[in-house]
Amino acid sequence: MSETKHSPLFVTLEGGEGTGKSTVIERLSNDLRERGYDVLTTREPGGSKLGEQIRVWLLHHKPDVKVGDYAELLLFLAARTQHLEEIILPALNHGKVVLCDRFNDSSVAYQGAARGLGMEAVEKQCELACRGVSPDITLFMDVDPKIGLERTRKTVKASASEGQVDRIESEELAFHENVLQAMRLLAKKHPERIKTIDASQPLDDMYTHCLEVVLDALEVHRV
Ligand code: T5A
Numbered sequence: 486m487s488e489t490k491h492s493p494l495f496v497t498l499e500g501g502e503g504t505g506k507s508t509v510i511e512r513l514s515n516d517l518r519e520r521g522y523d524v525l526t527t528r529e530p531g532g533s534k535l536g537e538q539i540r541v542w543l544l545h546h547k548p549d550v551k552v553g554d555y556a557e558l559l560l561f562l563a564a565r566t567q568h569l570e571e572i573i574l575p576a577l578n579h580g581k582v583v584l585c586d587r588f589n590d591s592s593v594a595y596q597g598a599a600r601g602l603g604m605e606a607v608e609k610q611c612e613l614a615c616r617g618v619s620p621d622i623t624l625f626m627d628v629d630p631k632i633g634l635e636r637t638r639k640t641v642k643a644s645a646s647e648g649q650v651d652r653i654e655s656e657e658l659a660f661h662e663n664v665l666q667a668m669r670l671l672a673k674k675h676p677e678r679i680k681t682i683d684a685s686q687p688l689d690d691m692y693t694h695c696l697e698v699v700l701d702a703l704e705v706h707r708v
Pocket of ligand 1 (some may be wrong): 500502503505506507508509529544546561586592595636637640654685686687689691
């Protein structure tokens with residue numbers, strides 16, 4: 486593997502459904518590579534082979550298979566531990582910029598707040614699962630869930646059978662509103678790490694803000 490000429494940077498993208506995370510990650514990876522950065526893009530749940538298997542259990546499993554709230558959290562965390570050990574940490578050790586679609590903040594917002602397991606309790610479990618590893622910077626894509634869900638439902642997702650919404654997306658609107666409020670709380674709690682992006686803006690404007698934040702962070706972490 487080639488050695489990079491810049492410091493590693495661990496960037497996560499967070500937000501509700503259809504807030505533009507995958508779109509932004511794709512554009513960021515292209516722009517950063519053009520600027521000479523060594524970039525790895527990845528996602529949660531998923532990233533590793535085990536994580537991708539767990540993703541199917543979590544999002545696209547048969548409707549008659551029950552997944553309790555705590556089992557759901559532990560499955561996300563199992564996928565994350567493997568992802569971190571097998572993919573993210575080795576990439577950071579090689580000096581790469583890692584762009585990860587969702588990470589611990591999703592567990593805190595979805596399982597901690599929206600499922601009701603408790604935000605602080607889930608934050609502690611995430612710290613244990615990640616042995617304290619945390620992103621350097623997080624882009625929080627903030628938009629009304631009605632808009633995000635509408636965008637998602639219009640998008641035919643290759644990973645979902647026949648473009649159907651997945652198990653968590655299909656939760657009621659109040660669930661997604663709880664996720665948004667929890668993410669806003671997290672952004673207030675960790676202002677040095679979590680940067681809020683207005684995801685109701687046109688895509689190009691939203692993307693420009695994301696790129697600025699990441700370039701600033703790269704400058705701060707420059708070797
Ligand atoms: N989850 C995940 C948990 O509950 N706990 C956890 O710990 C973790 C890690 C993951 C699900 O798992 C849950 C959260 C999720 O429910 P997923 O399929 O990975 O499932 O879901 P998302 O991450 O939400 O992915 P989506 O594809 O639904 O949303 P994105 O990536 O945020 O949005 P994107 O980029 O695909 O955009 C959707 C559409 O909107 C358009 C795009 O072009 C695209 O068509 N768009 C815009 N259009 C106009 N203006 C803008 N500003 C736009 N931004 C995007």
